[in-house]
Amino acid sequence: MTKVVFDEEKCKGCGLCVQFCPKKAIIMAERINTKGYHPAVLADEENCISCGICARMCPDAVIEVFKP
């Protein structure tokens, strides 16, 4: 299980999680979801500190965060 779980179909590709992640661990995927948006994905699991900032700033309740 990864530290950051995305409910990908709900993502609107707004990029707020990418901008606010203090570790720059999130990127937008190349693929598109059924809404037609590029969904956010965790690209750098190792550097993620499970701070929860991405989830707090996501307007669409896409993200849940876990700490090892």
Place this chain on the structure above:
Amino acid sequence: MKQVYSVPKSLQPRSTHYCPGCTHGIVHKLVAEAIDDLEIRDRAIGVAPVGCAVFAYDYFDCDFQQAAHGRAPAVATGIKRAVPDSVVFTYQGDGDLASIGAAEIVHAAMRGERITVIFVNNAIYGMTGGQMAPTTLVGQKATTAPFGRQKEHCGSPLRISEMLATIPGAAYIARVALSSPGNVAKAKTAIRKAFETQLAGEGFALVECLSTCPTNWGMAPYEAMQWLEENMIPYYPLGEFRTPEGGAE
């Protein structure tokens, strides 16, 4: 692994119609978190506005009513008086609350109605396509102010929190901003307090949430949050303007 952030239970597990990056979604989450934390979902009754949040009843997992434009405080008054055990909140935009509904909000505060008002101030009419609101900043462009709001014939924007804080029946009045992780954390605390004020029977409570409308502002979501910090906060200072400790009269 330990869960650090989970989606609030008082939200329906579905997608919203809000534009990408619109802070209405963040406000919805904070309201739902307060309902979860205070364990009041069974007693909570929301009142949806006319505006982009008109479908709020489809997104919260609690009882809801929808009011005519600006009349949510009047509808909430009726519900709270008829069912005093309920926890009643309105969710209103700045067009809804500060324009067509200006009288309702002032008089609900004057009567000290024991309701919680979530006031989303994005300085524009979102739903109808970006017309000027009473809260649009001087110089800010809108479809009805193509050269920017001009003070000479439109006046200066209304500071609703400061105005309502002069009313004796108002117990809790605060302004927060959905523009950074730190400000969102402060907004969560204020929204919870606004519900606690009602639970303690202390009087009228309102939280003004400075918000973005990326679509009608013509900005990317992150850029809109920066614009909010640089332009809205200097005119609309953050903080608590009235607290129950300070005393509703």
